[in-house]
Structure formats: structure tokens, C-alpha cells
Amino acid sequence: MRFNLKFVKEFLNFPLEPSRVAEALTFAGMEVESLIREGDDWIFEAEVTPNRYDWLSIIGVAREIAAVSGKQIQLTYPHLIQKPLLEEREIFIEDVWGCPYYTARSIKGVQICPGGEFKDMLSGCGLNSVNNIVDITNYCMFKWGNPLHAFDEDKLKGNIYIRKAKNKEEFRGIDDKVYSLTPENLVIADEEKIVALAGVMGAKNSEVDEYTKNIFLEGAIFSSVAIRHSRRRAGLDTESSYRFERLVSAKNLEYASQEAADLIKKYGEGDFSGFKSAGRRPQEEGKKIYMNLSSLDEYMGIECSAERAGSILNSLGFEIINKNKGEFEVKSPFWRLDIDNVVDIYEEVGRIFGYNNIPPRIPFTDRTNMRKSFIYGKGKMFEFKNELRRFLSLLSFNEIMTYSLEDKEEMRVLGQEDVIEIINPLRSQENCLRPTLLSGMMKTVKHNLNYNQKGVGFFEIADIYSKAKTGYSEMPALSMGIAGGPEDAFLLKGAIEEILKYLNVGSYYLEEGKIENFDNALTVFVENNPAGFMGKLNEKIKRYFGLKENLYYSQLGIKILAENKKEKKYTPFSLYPLVYQDISIALSKDISFKAIKDIVTGEGKYIRGLEIVDTYRGKDIPSDYNAFTLRIFYQSERKTLTSQEVESFHKQIRNKLDKKKGVILR
């Protein structure tokens, strides 16, 4: 809310230093976001939280300043005049829920002239001057917090109706725009037409202009929900709707309306001719709440004397009805409808006592109950994911974070038809929840390829989502990706194996299989259950997403990894030398390397491992053969192997390989 210091000063008779006022308000809970000097006045821009509708008025602000300064405000309530009865027309409230109470005052024979008198106060609050009548209603709105509306009485035909708009009923506002309404809009109408969008804006057809002679002054209570719906439907947000949405005081309404009528009489030279009301004025009584002073201290962690608590509450307009050995019966002021519970009283005392005067302490909380809960077990997943993050970064992969929301159409291209859709998306690019981490990876790789970043490994740990028979499924997953050549496929495979080894998952294997959208795919099995896959993104998807390089991608389920993770135990290693022998092999492309691996590893307990140390291409190698050098490692657990022993094992392997069809030893 915007307001000026001069306006506030009307109700305070003690000196005010603008920057101290700003600070005091901020620490009372009304954060002053800016303070600007304008001539001999100061403009405050403050954030009013939704609970403090009373601060949307100058007297509310003045009350707060007075309270924190230990002073009183100077406020004269106008004398309420509700006679004679306004007899020219009836007021019918057809929607009692939308408008519980409606009042009208008629003032005859006014002179319309430029604002003048209230111009400074209005501009301080951010409104332009229109004319003396409109300015007076706005002045009273800012002062009391109750929006009012002045109609040109001669433009109203017959009775007044407060009703829901008909579907497609049109309304031209004083902003000269035409709005097509629905029954969600609450309106003020006469016998023929809509004359105001209730609580939001008046209509052009009944506005006060330079020829206006007679005023019909509306003061009403509208339902905050009704106004909220109505102004949202119309796409409007006005000073008036802002206040109605946050509640307005019914008691203040009488004062605001009376004062506006008095001022119109004074500055518009009119005569008050009648008052009429419809509906019932909501009862506005302060709430009575019992408060135990030791509970206050325990709740806030302070030591506050009864005198101090009492004087704080009094300064805020609370009445101490009863004082009884450490107990107060407190009655809240009528303008504080937000006070409902004893903790609201604690807050009132606490914020004036000063949160910054409360000492800091560290509590001890027993974790026994928490540890017993399944929620605690689920929470362990956070640590597991962090462990994976650290390990993958050690493997030179870079963690990414991509949006969980994706384009439904793109998901369809990936073969994901039944995704969870967003009912109210901002844009079509983000209209569903992703069932895979693939598209985020593709986008990341594509972005980085633009900067010539090939062969960089990325990973993401995030949830994937799908519909379930009842409700939904949300599961954490790990994706890894590298753009580049076939060697990167082996790097990815190596990374998967390293992860499984690191987690000590027990048995695992990678087996060739079909995976949608991928060529050359391997399925990863952990304890004989599928745990994920890796593969080369196929050409169709590559082209659709505009990827220029091959993407090697893997996605693993995190839950299955976590469930199979086992404590590590030390495995003894051989203390004897490790020796190797190389064999140069050309292998027919019809035969998989697995065949060679099976022959070699089938050769007994001294085989420690095998490795490809070199690949070879040349004229002497048939084109349907892969040539490479295989290095075989030998080691014993109990002795140093002699060179004769190694020679003899190696020769056996050579002989077996030599007999295998499709294997040429070079």
C-alpha cells in the first residue's frame, strides 16, 4: 500500500521522523519497501500482509505508529445521521451471500467542481483527482479503509438491485472499457441496467460528471469471496476490490459513509436528504480470549511482565477485561477481525516486545520416534542420492538439473502416451510431467554441443512420474549421457559397472536387448531384476530433437539400486606378481566378443582378467573382421607363477581360440 506522511499526521499529534516511522512499521510487520521525499511530504510504499486488512486505511497505519510510539491517535468519529428515510427508491439485495449489507445516502443540489481540497492526500496514496465528489469518496476510502461509490442519482432509474450478472450481460466501466459478465459477477443494477460492478468499479452510465446535481452515495459490505471471483473474472484489480477482498469493517463503514456525506455537504454545497439501508449489518464485536501469562513466556521464550504485556495490548486497542493472578481476559478491538486464537495475542505482544529482543536457544529433539518411522527410511534416499552424485562426479560426470515439466507432444514422439498432464499449463512446452529423464538429457547435450563440448559426460538424479491404477507413481531415477563416438559407449558401460561395483549390489549383468528409441541397447540386471538400460539414441529421435551427434544414454532406477546396496567388506588380494601375455586376434563380426571372453575365463583359477590394449585396421584384415590385441592377466593366490607355467596356460588358451570358427590368430 502507498500512503503519505501528511495524511497519517492528521491523526497523530506528535513529531514523526520519516525514516524512524518506516523502521518502526517494518518491525511491527508492515514492511516499508520504499520511502521517497516528495516536496514537503514523504511517500511510503509498504507491504500489507493479507491478515491485516485494517492496515489498508490511514487510521490503521496511524494506530500502529501510535502503538509502537506509546501514544494515542487523534480520531473524531462523525455523528451518525440516518434520518430522514430515503423514500424515492427501494434497495433489494437479491444475493445476500454476496452483499449482506447495503446503505445509501442521498445528497441533493451539489455543485461539481475540481477536487482541490483532497488532491494532495489522494496523490500521496497514488490516485488522481477527478472532482470534488469522487475525491471525497476516495479520501474516505483511504482514511477508513471502506470503499464507497457515488452515483449520479438522476441517472438511476427506479429501485436498486444487488444481484448476480446474467450470462453475457454487458457493463461499461468508468474506465470506458466494456466487460462481458457472467453470474460470477456481483452487480448493482437499477430497473434497466447495471450501474456498477459491485465492489470493483462503477459504470460509465451513472458516473458523476460536471452536470451532476444529486448524489446517491453507496456504502456496502460485499463478500470477500464474491468480489475476488468477480474481479478475477473481469480481469480487474482496483483499490476498492483490493480492500473488499481482504475484508472491511462494518462499523467503520458507517463512519466512512457518514463522513463522506458530511464532506459532500460541506464542499459540494448539497443537502442531505435521506438514508436507507438493506440487509443486516454484520455484528462486529471484539473477541474475548483468555491468556495465561506464563504460557505467553513459554511460547515465545521470553520473560514479559504483566504490566508490559498489558500496556502493549492496550496500545494496540485491546481491552484487558479481567486480570487474575497471571491470567488475562483480553478483548480485541472491533477492527481486528483477524484475532481469533490465543496465539494471535502472543504474536501481538511478541512483535511489539520485539522479535529481536528474544534470546536465541538451541532445542534438543529426541529422534527415537522419527527413526522408527517409514518416513525416516525414505529420508535415507537423500543420502543415497548424494552418495551417487559424489561417485558419478568422481567418474568425471557432470550433474545437471532439468525441468520436470515437458511437452506432451515430445513425450508422444518418445512413445510415452499416458503421461500426467498439467491442467493449467503456462505454455505447451511444459504441459506434462516427464516419465523419463531422456529429453532433459537431450536438451542439455544439444545446448552444450553448440559450444563444441563433445565427449562430456552428464548425469541427472530426479523423479519421473506416471499414472498408476490409483493415483500416481513418482520414482527417483538416474540418467547418464555422453555425446560422441563408439568409444563413449564403452565409457558409459564402464560407468554403469563401476556404479554397480561401488554399491556392491551383488550379482549383476548387462544383456543385449530391445529398448524403445535406442539402438545397440543393453539391459542392466541387478540380482536378476531389470534395473535400467543403456543404448545409442536412434536416428529418428536424434533427428526429431535436432541432435547432431550420437547420444549414448543410460537410465537406471534408483530405488532398485538402493535396495540392493550392500555393506562393503574387505576382499583379500593376492600378494604375488601379476603377469600378462598378449594375443593378437581378428574376430569375425558374426561372433561376439563374449565367445572369446568365455573361452579365456573358462581357463581356470589363474586368469585374473582381460583387457583390449589395441585395436587395428589394415589391408591384411578382412573387412568383416575386428582386429585387436587381447591382454590376459595371470596371477596365483599362493605363489609366484613361473614363466613356464604362464607360457603353458597361455598356449592352451591360444589353442582353444585357434580352433574357434571366426577367430584368426595373428
Next chain:
Amino acid sequence: MEKEIERIKNRFYRDCADIKDISGAEEIRIRYLGRKTELNTLFSKIPTLPASQRGSWGRRLNVLKEEIARRLEEKINAISDKESKIDLTFPARRPPKGSIHVLSSVNRKICEIFKNLGFSVVEGDEIADEWHNFESLNIPAEHPSRDVFDTFYLDIPAGSGGKYLLRSHTSTVQGWVMKNVKPPFAVISPGRVYRPDEVDATHSFMFNQIEGFVVDKEINFSHLKGVLLEFAREFYSPDIELRFRPHFFPFTEPSAEVDISCMMCKDKETQAGGKTCSVCKGKGWIEVLGCGMIHPHVFNACGIDPSRYRGFAFGMGIDRIAMLKYSINDIRFFYSNDIRFLNQFPV
């Protein structure tokens, strides 16, 4: 004898100067210090000399032998220095390195601090229902306080907790934990949250939050202050100050917003330079989180008796905290995953 010595000496100096490499040096060593050398021939003549001269000639020959050995060693050292010298002004080779996303590390660091204060880490689903996101948190359907919680709704058939949505804050875990665990508990819960905000330098429809709350019999506002102060001093720096401003959140009462003293301009020198600090806009304070004592309505909704238990809760935006800590000026860097951004934060 005198002449012989001088001749060997001079010839050695000449030969030594000509040495080019280690093998050349070896050749010279054999020539002068080997078994069959002129020097050894001279040594063998000593017994033929008069007894009175033997001592002094012996000493002179030994001096020469030592001189040759010393010079040769120097030469060899000089050569090997030259041969093995590498030019370390050539560029370094980069050991391969990976990285952890800066938001993940900030999440981990923060959770670590709270774990040390006795909190347990809990992770809730990002998909939530209206009960967890709103009702349980005392945010009624038709209240302006819901405005700041605009939410993405999902096409999953509504369940007993109302419509399904993407949680707009991590406070959803409050109801989940309170309904399932008997107090006391202290919980810290990080995760992704979603709000329909257009993306710009400071807004994103997806971002990260951390929620914390403690429920026990004797919890009070000063505990909230103590825990947050401890966190801030551990996370930022030991001399950081906190400022609590009264605020409003439907799920806490009393509520506060917390500012930290600006770490950018705590050095007053920089302020004296006449420039306004771009981080705190010259205010000296930066808003970092919201907090308060858990509202009795929340306890009631979750089946905890507010006359027996009290609690506090707080929530903070991790993106914002990381932006402040690392001077990152655009939230979009977190989600565009440029390698030049990622590898600035290896862990």
C-alpha cells in the same frame, strides 16, 4: 714427474671441455680414472723414487685424481640436468573431473548443518493433493493468501485429499510427517517445487526449497531463533547477524521473515566507495527465509494436540540462497546446464 702431471692435467681439461653427453663422459672417465691410465702409471713409479720424495709426489697425484673425479662429476651433473630438463611453461594436462550441481551441493550442505542440530532429512513427493498443499496448512480455498500459491493442477482423478497438484512449497511434508510420526521430531526436507511463474532472471516455474520444522512439548520462538542463527553462522559466516521481522503466513503464528546481514557490504570500505551494494540495495540486509511457530490449526488438522505440543517451522528458497552465496545473477543458469557453468562448482 712434474711435467707429466701438468700434461695429464691440461689434456684432461681439454677433453673434459669437449664432453657432449653422458656416454662421452664415461669414455673420459675410463681414460683418466680407469685401470690402465697414465695416472696409474705415474702412481706405479712412486716406489722407484727416493723415499724422501715419495710422500709429496703421492699426495700431488692424489690431488690430481680427486680433481679429475670432481670435475667429471660436475660435468655429468650439468649434462644430465640439461638432458632431463622439461619445460614446465607448457600448458598443464587436465585430470578428468566431474561436478555436482551447485543446487545439490547447497542442499546437501544445508541439510548437513541441520542434521548436526538433530534434524532428520525427509523427502516428500512433488505430487501432492490440496490437503497437503493447502488445507492442512490453514490456507482456506477462498483466501487472498492463496494468491501467492498459484499452483499447477494435474489430471489425476481427485482422491480423499482433494485434487492432485504439483506442490507449490515444501511445507507439504508437514502434514505428511505430522500424520505419520508421533512427536517429538525435527525434520529438514529439501526438494523441487512448482509455481506457474513466467521464467525470467529471478523467476522459474520450477525451483528448490528446503522446509524445516520441529515439534516437541517445550518448543518456543527462541528455539526458532537459535536454530536459524546457528544455521546462518555455519552456512554463511560466523559473524553473520539475523533480523526477524513480523510477517504473515497462514500456517504459522506468530510468523516472521528473516533477513541476514549483507555479506557483500559488511566491509564498510566498499560502501565508502560511494557505490550502493547491488546485493542488498544498500539496505545492509537481505531477506532469506520465512518462519514462525506452527499454527494450532495445522496441529489440529494433522491430529496433534496443540495444548500438548508446540513447534516451529521455516522455509527457504535454495535457488535464491545459492544465487546470493555465489553471486549468480540469473536463475536460468541452474536449469540450462551449460558445462561452463556446471564445472565452476566441482563439488
